[in-house]
Amino acid sequence: MRHIVNPLNPYNKYSAEYVGEPPPTKLEVFEEIATKKVITKAFASDRDGGWRYTVNCYRGCIHGCTYCFARQYHEYLGYGAGTDFETKIVVKPNAPARLREELKKSHNKMPHLDFSFATDPYLPLEASYELTRKCLDVCAEFQVPVAVITKAPLITRDLDILTRLKKVSVFFSLPFLTKEKSNPFEPYTPVPDARFRAMKIIAEAGITVGIGIAPVIPGYNESDIPGLLEKAKVSGATRAFMSMLHLDTDSIEEYFVQKMHERLPPTRVNKIINTIKRERGGSLRHHSYKERGVGKTKQWEMTRKLFEFHSRRLGFMDHIKPEDALVSQAPFQQSLF
Numbered sequence: 362m363r364h365i366v367n368p369l370n371p372y373n374k375y376s377a378e379y380v381g382e383p384p385p386t387k388l389e390v391f392e393e394i395a396t397k398k399v400i401t402k403a404f405a406s407d408r409d410g411g412w413r414y415t416v417n418c419y420r421g422c423i424h425g426c427t428y429c430f431a432r433q434y435h436e437y438l439g440y441g442a443g444t445d446f447e448t449k450i451v452v453k454p455n456a457p458a459r460l461r462e463e464l465k466k467s468h469n470k471m472p473h474l475d476f477s478f479a480t481d482p483y484l485p486l487e488a489s490y491e492l493t494r495k496c497l498d499v500c501a502e503f504q505v506p507v508a509v510i511t512k513a514p515l516i517t518r519d520l521d522i523l524t525r526l527k528k529v530s531v532f533f534s535l536p537f538l539t540k541e542k543s544n545p546f547e548p549y550t551p552v553p554d555a556r557f558r559a560m561k562i563i564a565e566a567g568i569t570v571g572i573g574i575a576p577v578i579p580g581y582n583e584s585d586i587p588g589l590l591e592k593a594k595v596s597g598a599t600r601a602f603m604s605m606l607h608l609d610t611d612s613i614e615e616y617f618v619q620k621m622h623e624r625l626p627p628t629r630v631n632k633i634i635n636t637i638k639r640e641r642g643g644s645l646r647h648h649s650y651k652e653r654g655v656g657k658t659k660q661w662e663m664t665r666k667l668f669e670f671h672s673r674r675l676g677f678m679d680h681i682k683p684e685d686a687l688v689s690q691a692p693f694q695q696s697l698f
C-alpha cells in the first residue's frame with residue numbers, strides 16, 4: 362500500500378502535517394472542463410525559431426517516475442510533487458475541441474506539435490478518455506507534423522491515426538534495460554520489454570521510431586546504453602538521444618532521494634548520490650540551465666562517447682548529441698496549460 366507523501370509545496374502559504382502515518386493514496390480524477398488553451402509555447406533552442414509547441418491532455422502522471430521533471434508543474438496547481446502528482450490526475454475533456462479551434466487559426470503557421478513534456482500522453486486513463494487519440498485525429502485533419510514521447514504500448518491502439526498524419530515520429534522513453542533496473546525509478550510504467558515490443562509494432566507500420574535514453578542516472582544505468590541501443594535497433598528504431606538526470610527543483614530532489622532510500626540498498630544509493638555530486642560539482646542539482654543535461658567529469662565524457670559510438674555503429678540516423686538532447690528534453694515552460 363502506498364501512503365501519501367509530498368515534499369512541501371513552495372507555492373503554498375500553509376501546509377498540513379499528518380499526525381501518525383499518512384493515509385493511503387487513492388486515485389482521484391479531476392475534469393477541467395473550462396480549458397481555454399491546449400497548445401503551450403515553450404522555449405527550445407533546438408527548434409527553428411527557438412520555440413516548441415506542446416499538447417498535454419492531462420496533468421499529473423500515474424506512471425510515477427521518481428525523476429520526472431513534470432512533477433514541479435503539479436505544485437503550480439496547489440498539489441504536491443510526490444504522490445499527488447501520481448494520483449491526482451487532471452483531465453481536459455475539451456482538449457480536442459480546443460485544439461481544433463486553435464489549429465483553425467494557426468495550422469498554417471504551426472511548425473510542429475509535441476505530445477509530451479507535462480505528462481505521458483498515453484497514461485492509463487487515455488485508454489478510456491481517448492483525448493490524445495482525438496487530438497492526433499485533429500492534427501491529421503489539419504496536416505500538422507507531430508512527435509509523441511511515451512512509455513506506453515497503448516500508443517499502438519492509434520496506428521490508424523498515426524499513419525494518417527502528414528509527418529510523425531514516436532520516441533519511447535527507455536532508460537533501463539530490465540524491469541529490475543527500471544522498478545526503483547519507474548515503479549508504475551510498462552516494463553522495458555513491453556516498450557520494445559510496442560516500438561516494433563510502430564516501426565512495422567512504417568512510422569519513424571526512436572529511443573530516448575533519458576535519464577542517464579550517473580553511477581546506475583550507463584552500462585545499459587549499448588544494450589538499449591541494440592534492442593532499439595532490432596525493434597526498428599532509427600533515432601536515439603540521451604540526457605543526464607536533472608532534478609529541477611528541491612521538491613523533485615527530495616522525493617527522488619527518498620524513494621531511492623526506500624527501494625535500493627544503502628551502498629547503491631550512496632554510490633549514485635556520490636556520482637551525481639561529482640557530475641554536478643558537489644550538489645545533486647545543476648547550477649545553470651546550460652548544465653541541466655550534461656555532467657562535468659571525464660566519466661560523463663566517456664558515457665557520451667559510449668552513446669555516440671554505439672549509435673554510429675548501429676546506424677542510427679540523425680542521432681542527437683547529448684548536449685542537444687539536453688535542450689530537446691528540457692523546454693522551459695513559458696506557459697503551462
Ligand code: SF4
Nearest residue numbers: 422424426429480481
Ligand atoms: S511517464 Fe513521463 S510524464 Fe509520466 S511520470 Fe514518467 S517521465 Fe513523467
